[in-house]
Amino acid sequence: MTPRVRIGIMGCADIARRRMLPAMAAADDIEVVAVASRTGPPAEELAGAYQCRPVTGYDGLLALPEVDAVYVPLPLALHSRWVEAALHAGKHVLVEKPLTADPGETRRLLDLASSRGLVLMENVMFVHHHRHDAVRRLLERGAIGELRSFHADFTVPRLPDQDIRYQPELGGGALWDVGLYPVRAAMHFLGDDLEVVGAVLGASPGRRVDTAGAVLLRRGGVTAQLTFGLEHAYASRYQLCGSTGRIRVDRAFAPPADHVPVIRVDSGGNSREIRLAPDDQVRNSLRAFTAAVRARKADDAVVHSCIRQADLLALVSEGGSWK
Structure with missing residues (x-):
């Protein structure tokens, strides 16, 4: 039997509640082991619903040895900090899109994951339908x-x-x-x-x-x-x-x-x-992530698309007139 990927949830965002956690709970190759929030009550409530461990503070989640990977549904401005922290803690990362708003930072984090033998994947689900x-x-x-x-x-x-x-x-x-x-x-x-x-x-x-x-x-x-x-x-x-x-x-x-x-x-x-x-594109996206985790390597085409997407979004952001 294929070992389950043990995942910790970093934050109690709506997408985690509505789509990702139900799909993780239904997956036969994932075990949700912990939910973390900045303050205790949100994590306690959500962890209770999925019979897993509540954690106060994201650093506490990264310190858990039983966590193989983390799912990061935090606001975009927090992605870079916590994705990097997770990689340095030896965790694989599934992060909500976009990975960052800066192409250089996106490349740096993907390079960091690769250098540590870890998977960093952006959760663009519709491409898996x-x-x-x-x-x-x-x-x-x-x-x-x-x-x-x-x-x-x-x-x-x-x-x-x-x-x-x-x-x-x-x-x-x-x-x-x-x-x-x-x-x-x-x-x-x-x-x-x-x-x-x-x-x-x-x-x-x-x-x-x-x-x-x-x-x-x-x-x-x-x-x-x-x-x-x-x-x-x-x-x-x-x-x-x-x-x-x-x-x-x-x-x-x-x-x-x-x-x-x-x-x-x-x-x-x-x-x-x-x-x-x-x-089910949510299930399919999770399967792509867990397959990469078991191989300990992200697909080269997926990494390239993440980088090129970051380049295009940055060009749009710079070229658009904001009024």
Whole structure:
């Protein structure tokens, strides 16, 4: 029997509560051994629900010898400090996206993990859903002819005013939260060597971070037009337009595990829907992480995509006009 990866949770963020901890508890190759929080009560409450050990303080979690790996769902501004501390403590790390907001820092942490024989993986879950591989196969078979353009949108309704995504000191902003998804999707279908042609970031009145943005990328003659925002009607979709047709995907980035994914293909005057079996991208992301931990090495392609994504997001951040 394959030994379980013993994971400690660094923080009681909403995504840990709603998605990650339930998936970890259901996994046959993971044991949740501890939950840590800055103060005692949140860790005690969450640890009690999963019958594991509560820990006050993140340093205390890293000191536990029974913890093989940590999951870090902390605000972006805290990622670098605690990822580095975890690596120095000899722990593998699964960290919420993005790893950092600085490409140089992202490279440094990935190099540190590699030098210590540890896995550092960014938790970009949607790329692990099988629908996107099915779309790739359609493209490769010429279902819409030659690819001409890619369009993607990820927008969410207004958040509570106290939400950390509105706080610049914690690494808030639409780009780092929802903007990452369409950028990564463009990489997924067009390749990593994308050029940033233009970008604009904007803030709603009274906000201290960007709450919306648009990006134009290109690879050769193929363009990618991306939009994202924190105070919009919900949208989670992408579209690939080719010389003879188009492929459309809705509920693209955060579908629940029981969602029946649909791919819509329009070509030659005909439309068809391809319905796939449900897939659990949270479970799949965790499986990719635990497989890397057992091998004690992150996949080279995954590391490269993390670095290139950091480069692109930084260019968008620098090129966008903030008003």
